[in-house]
Amino acid sequence: MKFLKKHPIFSSILFSELLGLGMTALSLIKNTHNEGIGMIVYALFVMGMCIGTFIIYPFVLTAINVVTLFWRRPEKQWLRKEKQFEYITVVLGFLYSGLVLFFYDIQFWADWTEVLYNTQVHTPVWTESYPTIITIGVIGVLGYFVLSLGSLKKMPPLVVVCGIAAMYIGVGGCVLWIVQIFSGRFLLLWLFPANCIVMAAKTIRYKMAEWNEIGRQEERNYEKGGLAALNRKLQKAERWPLAAFILMWPMLGVMIGILILFGQAPDAVIKAWTETTDWHLSQRVGPQNIYYDEHYLCTVAAGGHERVVKPLRMGERHGHPVIVNRQLCIANAFEQLLEERTPTFHRHLRHFYDTWGFPVARLIHSPYIADGIYLLMKPLEWFFLIVLYFCDVHPENRIAVQYLPKK
Structure with missing residues (x-):
């Protein structure tokens, strides 16, 4: 206890990490049944440290700042510690605020006249x-x-x-x-x-x-x-x-x-x-925001710069309007062809795409990222087009009807 009182900064960090570990332990014990003890301990440590560092510690610093606002100890050593807490708050405040912005859909470049998509603000x-x-x-x-x-x-x-x-x-x-x-x-x-x-x-x-x-x-x-x-x-x-x-x-x-x-x-x-x-x-x-599907090629078609991704028209997917371009139509026509000719392979490919495509789509927060993915997909687009022209009697007809409303 003497050591903790002598080193309040270390004590605040330790308290945050222990609280994070405790919260994670309760959650894992409640929801884990058949996993091994090693997996539990590893998950407990990693998740607990993250929760303690990025969620709990900011609130601990806030509590310290509020308490010291009304309760002032005159000792010079304690006053120096308070200043250190303030400087930590400033540094971590700028750092954590920047990290938090990555997870929000706030478009700081978009004024009120801009049209946004899905949950963006x-x-x-x-x-x-x-x-x-x-x-x-x-x-x-x-x-x-x-x-x-x-x-x-x-x-x-x-x-x-x-x-x-x-x-x-x-x-x-x-x-x-x-x-x-x-x-x-x-x-x-x-x-x-x-x-x-x-x-x-x-x-x-x-x-x-x-x-x-x-x-x-x-x-x-x-x-x-x-x-x-x-x-x-x-x-x-x-x-x-x-x-x-x-x-x-x-x-x-x-x-x-x-x-x-x-x-x-x-x-x-x-x-x-x-x-x-x-x-x-x-x-x-x-x-009003336009909805587009989190299919990541839909995200590219709607989120990239118009002169790069070249959107063609509005379409419909799963009952929602989406912006489509030729690359998206070609990819969907190719998938439709696979579903008709090789259904088993298509199911495996669809599972892989659903597993990795949606997380990738959530990372596309910038038109420049969408442009980059569009350019990276160009070789695959050409491959899909070649397959369609070799395997379909009317490939352009199949491409043209993609994402049209079903009547």
């Missing part, structure tokens, strides 16, 4: 306002690190207030992001911004307490002048939050003025959230 941020949103995030991060890494003994109070104002701007962006995407489905996407808000509040609270401790030990004098007068008024840390709130608005105005010079709209901060669809702050109604 449009970007929660207007694409033309990305420079504004990125700038807001950078300003907030800079303000946090200036206060977190800087020493108050060498920092005028006006600089501290500027740092707090910068964090206010970043916190505003985090709040708007959370309101925009707030739902249980996207929990892991708003968890990191929520931690950023908590860390900003904690940094302000700790710096105010630290300033008051320094103020009791030393009194600072400033020469006459406007900025010197401001520094004297800000000698009391209790004035910092309000002063930073007032300073935030001219700072935000300067930021918007600079961004206008680079082509951003003056109201990009607002339009970033309202020029969207599918989200809480959205003011636009986007077109």
